[in-house]
Amino acid sequence: MHSSVITFPGSNCDRDVDVALKKFGFKNKMVWHDDVELPKSDLVVLPGGFSYGDYLRCGSMASKSKIMKSVLNFAQGGGKVMGICNGFQILVESGLLPGVLLRNKYLEFICKNVFVKVNNKDNSYFKDDKKDIYEFHIAHNEGNYFCSNEQIKEINDNNQIALFYSDENGNINEQSNPNGSLQNIAGVFNKQKNVLGMMPHPERMIDPALSGEDGSIFFENLINNLK
Numbered sequence: 001m002h003s004s005v006i007t008f009p010g011s012n013c014d015r016d017v018d019v020a021l022k023k024f025g026f027k028n029k030m031v032w033h034d035d036v037e038l039p040k041s042d043l044v045v046l047p048g049g050f051s052y053g054d055y056l057r058c059g060s061m062a063s064k065s066k067i068m069k070s071v072l073n074f075a076q077g078g079g080k081v082m083g084i085c086n087g088f089q090i091l092v093e094s095g096l097l098p099g100v101l102l103r104n105k106y107l108e109f110i111c112k113n114v115f116v117k118v119n120n121k122d123n124s125y126f127k128d129d130k131k132d133i134y135e136f137h138i139a140h141n142e143g144n145y146f147c148s149n150e151q152i153k154e155i156n157d158n159n160q161i162a163l164f165y166s167d168e169n170g171n172i173n174e175q176s177n178p179n180g181s182l183q184n185i186a187g188v189f190n191k192q193k194n195v196l197g198m199m200p201h202p203e204r205m206i207d208p209a210l211s212g213e214d215g216s217i218f219f220e221n222l223i224n225n226l227k
């Protein structure tokens with residue numbers, strides 16, 4: 001399995017995702033935002049961070065960078081693209097995913113572990129996943145997912161919600177919503193389910209010495225599911 005991770009100026013989780021992907025068997029290449037072509041990839045990852053210093057809106061400037069033309073073509077041709085945190089913000093800004101990511105409800109940067117519940121396994125990211133609830137790390141200022149009434153209807157009708165914020169038992173409610181996200185949404189797919197955006201960082205949970213190993217299970221499943 002070949003993967004590519006795009007580095008934008010201000011990305012700060014690109015190396016972490018590189019480590020995670022390689023640890024679980026991907027042959028990963030790092031790609032600079034100013035490059036034009038993507039290497040041969042089964043998966044392209046847009047990593048977390050503060051691309052272009054989060055000016056004008058998180059992800060908006062990165063969405064216009066050179067490499068994104070190839071990422072758009074790749075995704076429109078059915079290629080798998082996964083955005084984590086700032087990567088998710090870049091995907092909504094580039095129009096590959098519906099909705100926007102607003103400032104967190106209580107206007108604070110949130111940095112903590114949360115639980116998320118997988119909502120849809122009918123896709124190549126989660127299809128043979130034995131796990132329903134993951135503990136992942138979040139670290140963001142703009143993670144409050146929002147979209148119009150028409151969009152949320154379409155998202156639900158097409159089963160595009162990938163992950164909900166939940167508690168450890170899978171309860172999805174206001175108490176388990178860290179940032180005010182509409183319907184507790186932590187991750188969404190495009191209609192075709194080849195593009196996935198998620199606020200949590202599975203790459204931060206691949207070693208018990210860090211904060212846990214649910215990310216290891218996620219990446220193990222990911223490579224098996226994509227095969």
Ligand SMILES: NC(=O)CC[C@H](N)C(=O)O
Nearest residue numbers: 048049085086140141142
């Ligand atoms: N960890 C990240 O990717 C941060 C995302 C984004 N810049 C925010 O603060 O919302």
